[in-house]
Amino acid sequence: MGKLVRDKIPELIRASGRMPTVRVLNDNEFAEALHDKLIEEVAELREAATSIDCLAEASDVLEVLKAVVGLHGFDIDDVVRAAAQKATDRGSFADRLYLDGSSHTRGHCGG
Numbered sequence: 001m002g003k004l005v006r007d008k009i010p011e012l013i014r015a016s017g018r019m020p021t022v023r024v025l026n027d028n029e030f031a032e033a034l035h036d037k038l039i040e041e042v043a044e045l046r047e048a049a050t051s052i053d054c055l056a057e058a059s060d061v062l063e064v065l066k067a068v069v070g071l072h073g074f075d076i077d078d079v080v081r082a083a084a085q086k087a088t089d090r091g092s093f094a095d096r097l098y099l100d101g102s103s104h105t106r107g108h109c110g111g
Contacts, residue, residue: 003033003036003040004025004033004037005022010022030071031068034064034068034071035068037064038061038064038065038068041057041060041061041064042061044057045060062076065079
């Protein structure tokens, strides 16, 4: 089973003396492969042992995210703007809040 790779990976494989087997994905295959790749890269980000590893893995996540939003006609600047708007509307994660749950409150008439 193969996986989505960066554009220059086949060239690097050839330079090492091996012969890669690659194909170009259609739109549906590409979208699915990107989502699989995003999950893979996020898992690697979670496992990053050092700050430098975290930065490297975050850059991989960003590259895949750029491709995902590109499928929908957006670019990373659009994502940054949407994130800023969401932070304005709903907040960010600066306060490190963790919601353990919520409950309904009763009105004055027992309802």
